[in-house]
Amino acid sequence: MITKMNCRKISFLGMLLFAMLNCSAQSIPEWKMIHPGIWKAVIGKPDAMTLLSVADATPNLEAMSKLPKGSFPLPQGEISMSVVDHKTYLRFPLEKGEQLFGLGLNFKNVNQRGKIFNLHVDHYNGEDNGRTHAPVPFYVSSKGYGVLIDAARYITVYAGTGVRTDTKNPPELLDRNTSKNWKAHPYSDAVEMLVPADGVAVYVFEGPTPMQVVQRYNLMNGGGYLPPKWGLGFTQRVPTLYSQTDILKEVQQFKEHAFPLDFIGVEPGWQSMAYPCTFEWDKTRFPNPKSFIDSLSAQGIRSNLWMNPYVSPVGSLYPKLKPLSASHTVWNGIIPDITLPKTQQIFKDHFIKEHLSLGVSGYKMDETDGFDSWLWPDVTTFPSGYSAEQMRQMYGLKMQRMTAGWFKEMNKRTFGLTRASNAGSSGLPYVIYNDYYDHKDFITALVNSSFIGILWTPEVRASKTAEEWVRRIQSVCFSPMAMLNAWADGTKPWSFPEVEKAVQDVAQLRMQLLPYIYNCFSQYHFEGKPPFRSMQLVEGFRFSTKDQYMMGDQIIVAPMFAGEKTRTVHFPSGKWYDFYTGDFVGENQPLVITASLEKIPLFVRDGGIIPMVPPHFHAPAQGEKLALEIRHYGKMPASIELYDDDGISFDYEKGMHSKTQLVVTKNEKGELKGNMIRRSTDKVFSYKEDVVWKFMTSK
């Protein structure tokens, strides 16, 4: 018999059950150290497919264990996680003065504290709001720790904006009527995040410095990708409808203009239909793809093919992929569900047979980012059962993983382009680009890319003036991929004759610096240090900048922009020298410098050792030996390790590489002397033994 009392009990139990089903009480998470200096906590039931599971990297534990050992870098009691109504709520504390870096590929600002993001893979549209090509849910704190949320979801991040009633650091209460200090955004002491999922795994990274946080993040993702040497040379992307004959003529022109070229980017017109794609060669423009690629490679040039993943009904892949595709289309093409092993196999078979086996060296994977009105809507369903949201967050990442695997199986390194990425991609061979084309914002993106384990190229397309042209080319030559993308207007490096020499000089300077740049990438791979990085990753740097960056440990790059004859460069502590003259410039201070049109301002730290080779037109081929000129800057004795390997395969993973000591010592008279010390066990070394030492700083 149901009494009044029982009735109350039942409704109470019902409420309890409802509450248990819909939420878990706020909890202080349990952190477990999973790798040296990296802790993980799980709340609720995380999705089966996450960003890290898609990236599928093998962590470099050995390198991680060489970093300093500390303890959990945050007050654990101040972190909270809970699941309410199928959403996960996360809160992390912030201290006064703390800055936050990362939270996706942002183009406008470097310190993200005080911003709100909805992290969503999208084409960047001029606003740092979370919609971007790589909305990586990872932040690095200036206090020397990092936080990663591993969910392929549209995550909302309040990066120090919300104020709770129970905050320990309440903002000052002010009367707007009478106080000038009243703020529309009162002080907030927490990062809060909302993940639309029943649970997530969260990772906390220890430093102690921001650089070491970034290193641990990259090393967890396998270490940065070591590109093939040719990937670091110059690349030209040709107009959409260029035929194989047009391209071969263009290669000839590069020779006539004595301009370096390592790989050609072939845009949509190589396919019999594009937007949607057939992934098949167009028979009129490319009647003989094999002989086309052979004649390129006979001239030391590789090829990179443009594609997007939307499959055309007129292509041979269509009937095979139709049952494995989404409910909706993009530009009339079906969207293959690439989480399915069968889909992956169909792609692999076709791409290997039609492209890789012919010698194609890489891909440019376009249009997996946005815009919303172009891509699949969020109501789309996929045969795997993963939601449209999850697919949007991981599609570009999965494409990278999938294609990288094919090249790896062939023991060939690749280096290509993608317009969409996400967390976990450090070890994948792709550089992000876009159509946004703002020179200054491109540099800020390059700065920001270094916090989140991605590479970014400030690609050059066209320019209004010769000045803008040379300035843009200078920047791109000091970026992960030196690329001219002429798909729309057919510009050539020499399109502005008045600056042809300056453009040629900077492209050649990149080629001369290849041993140094390759070394920077080897640090990315083996130590997790980004090759192009924010000044905020330099220890003790006390300024805030978004328009200058480090190339490796030794060089500051301070790009010039059209219309500017001078600029401010912020120097870290220690003495800094002009790259071109070796003269002392500044230390631990902002300085206004003047730059000629012909040169991009570059500065080298005291004791900087820069290995260089003579000007050349292609990155060195396997076995080719180049003369080394080793420059030293400043007054300090110093040493670096010069990394080398065959430049094309993964044999370096089996120890087929060399690490040569370049040492500068100083005698009692203060004279500097250089010495190159080879290890007797090292097998691969692409430089001549009699090196030239050049001490750049005489005064």
Ligand code: GAL
């Ligand atoms: C755009 C891409 C460009 C170019 C073009 C070709 O989406 O960003 O770089 O490849 O497609 O149609």
